[in-house]
Amino acid sequence: MQPERLTDDLLEQLLSSTSPEAYLSSVELPERTLADYARALLADRGMKRADVIRASGLNTTFAYQVFQGVRHIGRDNAIMLAFGLRCTLVEAQRLLRLAGASELWCKVRRDAIIIYCLNEGMTRAQCDDELYRLGEKTLVAPEERDGDV
Template structure:
């Protein structure tokens, strides 16, 4: 995967530009699809799609359709794919954006737990256990009693 500029850095460049044209000519903008990004991460991590659907806990059709661009992922499914890919927090946030879902927000209790799990390299199953233990809805959709 190519190294990307941080959004904050790009925003500073954009605001400092004398016109939108000047910024656009720098070539920092790009159209990116969720499917394209999923393939980039898959290749960078040397995984197969089967590895992702097994580690994510999702039905293989959901994962294959997301990789082919046939369907978009909801937020929890996108998070589960991120766990299946072994994404970092930055990669997860980018995946969520491309899926059209809200990024993880540390002021939200459930999101804070998920962020902590991702940052510590935990699996989706362990994250679900933490969510359950702390009284939050798991990624697979079960709610604690």
């Protein structure tokens, strides 16, 4: 996967441009969906969808439909998918943007814990443990977490 330019860099370039056309002609703005991005990450990591589904804790059929691009994904499910895809913080924020959800915000207590876990390369199950330990709502409901490793 080609390294992507950061939003902050692009914003800086846009603000320093003399016109919108100048900016638009100088940058390449990819039109892609969440499914496209998820598949690109999958290929980049050499992972299989089954691995991602297991690691994310998402429902199998639901995750399949997300990869097929036929299902909208909510914020918590997008975060779970990000853990399943072993995303970095930047990649997870992109995934959330493509899902149409608000990005993780370090001024929000629960988001801050998730950011920390993503940054530390923790798994989804480890992140849920942290959320539970710190009294926050877990990504997977406690009654569904029996199978977590």
